[in-house]
Amino acid sequence: MVTLKDYAGGPTAWCPGCGNFMLLRAVQEALVGLGKEPHEVLLVSGIGQAGKLPHYLRCNTFNSLHGRTLPPATGAKLANHELTVLAIAGDGDCYGEGGNHFIHAIRRNIDITLIVHDNQVYGLTKGQASPTSDTGFATKIQPEGVILAPFNPVLAAAAMDASFVARGFTGEKDHLVGLIQKAVRHKGFALVDVLQPCPSFNKLNTFAWYKERVYKLDEGGKYDPTDRVAAFQKAQEWDSKIPIGVIYTNPKRPTMEEQIHAIREAPLVKSAAGGPDRSRLERLLEEFI
Amino acid sequence: MLDLKIKIGGEAGQGMQTISHTLAHVFTRGGLHVFSVQDYQSRIRGGHNFSELRIRESPVFSMTRGVNILIALNKETIDLHKGELYEGGVIIYDGEKIKVEAHQDLLSVPLDRLAQEGGNRLYGNSVAAGAALGLLGYAFEPLAEVLRDVFGKKGTVAEDNVKAARAGYDFTTRNGHSQFPWKFKPLDDRRRMLIAGSEALALGALAAGCKFVSAYPMTPATGIMTYLAGKAREWDIIVEQAEDEIAAITMAIGASFAGVRAMTATSGGGFCLMVEGLGLAGMTETPIVVVEAQRPGPAIGLPTRTEQSDLEFVLHASHGEFPRAVLAPGTSEEAFYTMAKAFNLAEKYQTPVIVMSDQHLADSYWTIDTLDMSRIIIDRGQLIRPEETEKLVGYKRHAITHSGISPRALPGYPGITVVTDSDEHDEEGHLTEDTGLRTRMMLKRMRKEIGLAQEISPPKFYGAVNPEVLLIGWGSTYGAIREAVDLLQSQGQKVGMMHLSEIWPFPSGAVATALESARACFVVENNATGQLARLIRRETGKAVTGKILKFDGLPFSPEYVMEGIK
Known part of the structure; x- marks a missing residue:
């Protein structure tokens, strides 16, 4: 039986009080709860404080470039779809540098869970605005406050009919564990945008700021995440109340892997062993005569 | 001795390439050798495009000046190309559609009317192909056979x-x-192949066991993904059109990390975007094959024309240092075998391999005897199989070894995890900022270049040994240089060629020796600055006598090469 010990990793380099610690713990607990062995799991991360997460637990890891989390995760999943693939990104990483990949991963509906550490600020480069920074948020680069409108990832994902869209909060760890597990179990592309305080650089959206606003969508049992109109409404709540939970899901969309002929029977990495048959290749030459 | 050229010109969309390709198949099936080039503009309709084919009884590698038959599908073709006609040459055109002053070279064939009488004006291209064959006194039946094969049972x-x-x-x-x-007349019925450079590159990838292609369409590289997409179902290959070139290369890297042979293909502009991915492959030691099909730059340049101006770019692409191989096949036949080698090198040395193509190589067709599949040996290097459990004890993805090559396991193998990082990392693959370890990891990665250098084939030599004049080229200039050597030797001159189809790691010793053996050395390059000449100087300390350069977007002819020797 897999336990938390199996997922134990090395020392971290995050600031004290960082939301990443709870996120790391939530990922470990979610995977243990799902009964996944570390060798069955591949974490693909980008660059930023979020990108370091895979180094702090034990599992297969491809720590990619800034913004380039989803493409290698997509390639790896297509090459071996038996792997449980999680893409770990930050808000700048995924919604800024990697924004195009985010859009197209939703279109592909590949069975990957994307966890975005969304602290609304750049941590590794020390405090610049991120795509999700609130308008008016002042930094050394934006001393008079951000004048751009924030990117709303859950609204954008729902608008693109992403098959699973959720928002979590590191201050609600057990709830977050549940969301990650639902996302991993979901067949298709799953976004878990995780609100996470950055005690070093975001003095606006603090732990207390989030804590007084977030509420759980699934409490009360009335919210239907397959209702897209309701999802649009929930996805736009922000200033005074912020919903967490599964905001939108469309279980009817087929996954990318289900539609690819080459992997209908076995993962590509298994069927590729041995190389192509020589006599078949020789027959192929006839097409050029 | 037979040496005949047919040029077919018209607007984009009129089917010049169809006529040319049909005739090329007819002559190839007749035991003759064909070489065919395409010159087109970046538009789907209109403009001026042409396709040209040259037919000989012996192998043909290049286009030369002069035309025997000009098939003009519009008036502009006559105006632009009539001056290229040899004495006795003929212009086939539709006099009922194109009004020009009568001239002894002009032969009006009512292409449109004959097509309509045949049932459909769309068949005008077949009328034109038939007309050319009639003029040549060639048998008709081979054309009927080719048309039946092309149009099948529709x-x-x-x-x-x-x-x-x-x-x-x-x-x-x-x-x-x-x-x-x-x-x-047809020579014999030997069954030879007719294959374009892009097709050969794609076929080479398929034969080498490439299972994953992610690419973004870009002329003149698109033909590679087009061919493989057409074979994807039958051969269980995944061909994914990525959202951009950054995704294309990093997706292929992800697939390779998970264990399948993966590649991407692009032109120089797309390769600009791929550069960070190249470094990612170098740092994470992930095998990857990239085809860079050059076209004139910078920026969008001449999108449908040819150039060899990205050599220094691919040699230096990415920040930081890591081993790489750069290969540059000169013909479609060589392109096929080069791809197989590229995949082996990428996996043996766990590093990027770049195969240089260009519009001239990509779009030109060669008659070749065959492709020998027994020469394709798949060598996956130090890839550990999951059952080799003794090799997986205490597994470290980036173990420091004498050769610099770390045995490679794949994610998913029970009992181990495979970790890699774009940051500098320790042997396990976890990020490190330890400066001493950094030095050891750099040395480990760079040691792979020693083995890689030994894999590089020496340049190919042709023509005179110890020549008066040595012509030096790389990539798609092979044919024009080779035929220039033939022509000069037939005039009694002592001329040789040295062709580099494997450029990096640079075969310095062989190149230096060849430079010493010749009285004068000229590089022949489709670029403005002589990039190979600079590379030779840097790697051997020797300067060439002169540079024969061309950067108008068009390929070399043997005549142009000859005129450049001064």
Whole structure:
């Protein structure tokens, strides 16, 4: 039986009080709860404080470039779809540098869970605005406050009919564990945008700021995440109340892997062993005569 | 000795390439050798495009100046190309559609009317192909066979085209210039292949066991993904059109990390975007094959034309240092075998391999005897199989070894995890900022270049040994240089060629020796600055005598090369 010990990793380099610690713990607990062995799991991360997460637990890891989390995760999943693939990104990483990949991963509906550490600020480069920074948020680069409108990832994902869209909060760890597990179990592309305080650089959206606003969508049992109109409404709540939970899901969309002929029977990495048959290749030459 | 050229010109969309390709197949099946080039503009309709083919009894590698038959599908073709006609050459055109002053070179064939009489004006291209064959006094039946193969069993389309071609053939047989001086017949029925550079690159990838292709369409590289996409179902290959070139290369890297042979293909502009991915492959030691099909730059440049101006770019692409191989095949035949080698090198040395193509190589067709599949040996290097459990004890993805090559396991193997990082990392693959370890990891990665250098084949030599003049080229200039050597030698000059189809790691010793053996050395390059010449200087300390350069977007002809020797 897999336990938390199996997922134990090395020392971290995050600031004290960082939301990443709870996120790391939530990922470990979610995977243990799902009964996944570390060798069955591949974490693909980008660059930023979020990108370091895979180094702090034990599992297969491809720590990619800034913004380039989803493409290698997509390639790896297509090459071996038996792997449980999680893409770990930050808000700048995924919604800024990697924004195009985010859009197209939703279109592909590949069975990957994307966890975005969304602290609304750049941590590794020390405090610049991120795509999700609130308008008016002042930094050394934006001393008079951000004048751009924030990117709303859950609204954008729902608008693109992403098959699973959720928002979590590191201050609600057990709830977050549940969301990650639902996302991993979901067949298709799953976004878990995780609100996470950055005690070093975001003095606006603090732990207390989030804590007084977030509420759980699934409490009360009335919210239907397959209702897209309701999802649009929930996805736009922000200033005074912020919903967490599964905001939108469309279980009817087929996954990318289900539609690819080459992997209908076995993962590509298994069927590729041995190389192509020589006599078949020789027959192929006839097409050029 | 037979040496005949047919040029077919018109607007984009008029089917010049169809006529050219049909005729190329007819002559190849007749035991003759064909070389064919395409010159087109970046538009789907209109403009001026042409396709040209050259037919000989012996292998042909290049286009030369002069045209025997010009098939003009519009007036502009006549205006632009009539001056290229040899004495006795003929212009086939539709006099009922194109109004020009009568001239002895002009042979009006009612292409449109004969096509309509055959049932459909779309069959005009078959009429034109038939007309050319009639003029040449060549047998008709081979054309009928090719048309039947091309159009297959689509209703009466095949037979209607055969009828249309027959009408064109009969017309020129009756009304053609009986004095047309270049009549010839099929040689034999040897079954040779006709294959373009892009097709050969793609076929080489398929034969090498490439299972994953992610690419973004870009001329002149698109033909590679097009071919493989057409074979994806039959051969269980995944071909994914990525959202951009950054995704294309990093997706392929992800697939390779998970254990399948993966590649991408692009042109210089797309390769600009891929550069960070190249470094990612270098740092994470992930095998990857990238085809860089060059076109004139910078920026969008001349999108559909040819150039060799990205050599220094691919040699230096990415920040930081890591081993890489750069290969540059000169013909479609070589392109096929080069791809197989590229995948082996990428996996053996766990590093990027770049295969250089360009529009001239990509779009030109060569007649070749065959491709020998027994020469394709798949060597996956130090890839550990999951059952080799003794090799997986205490597994470290980036173990420091004497050769620099770390045995490679794949994510998913029970009992181990495979970790890699774009940051500098320790042997396990976890990020590190330890400066001493950094030095050891750099040395480990760079040691792979020693083995890689030993894999690089020496340059190919042709023509005179210890020549008066040595012509030096790389990539697609092979044909023009080789034929220039033939022509100069036939004039009694002592000329040789050295061709580099494997450029990096640079074969310095062989190149230096060759430079010493010749009295004068000229590089022949489709670029403005002589990038190979600079590389030779840097790697051997020797300067060439001169540079024969061309950067107008068009390929070299042997004549142009000869004129450049001064």
